[in-house]
Amino acid sequence: MEPEQSAAILKQLKLKVTPRRQEIMNCLGREQSYLSADEVWERIKPRLGSIGLPTVYRILDELAEAGVITRIFLSDRKQNYFLCANQEGHHHHFVCESCRRVEDVEQCGLEGVSRDIARRSGGRVTSHILQINGICGSCCQGHAGAAP
Amino acid sequence: MEPEQSAAILKQLKLKVTPRRQEIMNCLGREQSYLSADEVWERIKPRLGSIGLPTVYRILDELAEAGVITRIFLSDRKQNYFLCANQEGHHHHFVCESCRRVEDVEQCGLEGVSRDIARRSGGRVTSHILQINGICGSCCQGHAGAAP
DNA sequence: CATATAAATGAAAGTTATTTTTATTTATAG
DNA sequence: CTATAAATAAAAATAACTTTCATTTATATG
Structure with a gap:
């Protein structure tokens, strides 16, 4: 930066x-x-x-x-x-449990959820937490099957 | 229970x-x-x-x-x-910031994300965190506009 | 450029959620 | 009933995080 x-x-x-x-x-x-x-x-x-x-x-x-x-x-x-x-645009992150690397996940799909909650219960969504955990590509290849 | x-x-x-x-x-x-x-x-x-x-x-x-x-x-x-x-079926939660009540959110839509990550980077998704925050229906009605 | 002022920082001490350890107790398989 | 591995109590320890207040610094304004 x-x-x-x-x-x-x-x-x-x-x-x-x-x-x-x-x-x-x-x-x-x-x-x-x-x-x-x-x-x-x-x-x-x-x-x-x-x-x-x-x-x-x-x-x-x-x-x-x-x-x-x-x-x-x-x-x-x-x-x-x-x-x-990437400081622009709403997105979330994929976190590798093995090497700690973080990658962008563009897809979010929570706009629909907000609308649903508002419609169903009259509530209002102010924020959300989304984090995907796993093993990244290079860690999967590097030591295949070494996942926890 | x-x-x-x-x-x-x-x-x-x-x-x-x-x-x-x-x-x-x-x-x-x-x-x-x-x-x-x-x-x-x-x-x-x-x-x-x-x-x-x-x-x-x-x-x-x-x-x-x-x-x-x-x-x-x-x-x-x-x-x-x-x-x-509800101990059955994958789902997430809506948390009211005002009254602490927790409601189920059925929609998840993260299966697609897992597939994307696997396809794009060769990675593997093991888990995810999803939590929706907001003001629930009764809190919205009870004191409209009292949201933080 | 000078300077007033609100914001930012340092230093030290404090708080508290959480964990560790070890001896004792208890659930459960046989 | 009994053996044993798992679960719990009690007390002490840890460490992440905060608070407080005196001092410094960025920046708006003249």
């Missing part, structure tokens, strides 16, 4: 463009997989001299609330975050 | 049929909304005389892993659990 892009995203969110925020976005943007708050911290510390862990938590939470980064749900309770190169 | 049903479910999972496990399933089965481990603990303590909190955590985790109960994802990091009366 280019510095200009992260700056633009932050400005759009009415957040100040600070080195910490940009560095966190750059760090996640370099990865094709998700990272925990702790992992982000370890990676950006040398680049910034120093940064407090609460700052990392705060920024990750802000960006996730704003929808810039995606929370990845795993069986351990830790929160993990992924910054998708 | 009837005692016979919980016993049958536990036997099918090769888990011992213990009073603690049954009481936890009964407790969740009585609710139309999700509960945290702590809430389950408070509710079953008087019925069992005493039970340790780690036991509650262990049993909830077992049942969730087995797919008998569903983890509900909220913005606070706490784990919450829901036991669906």
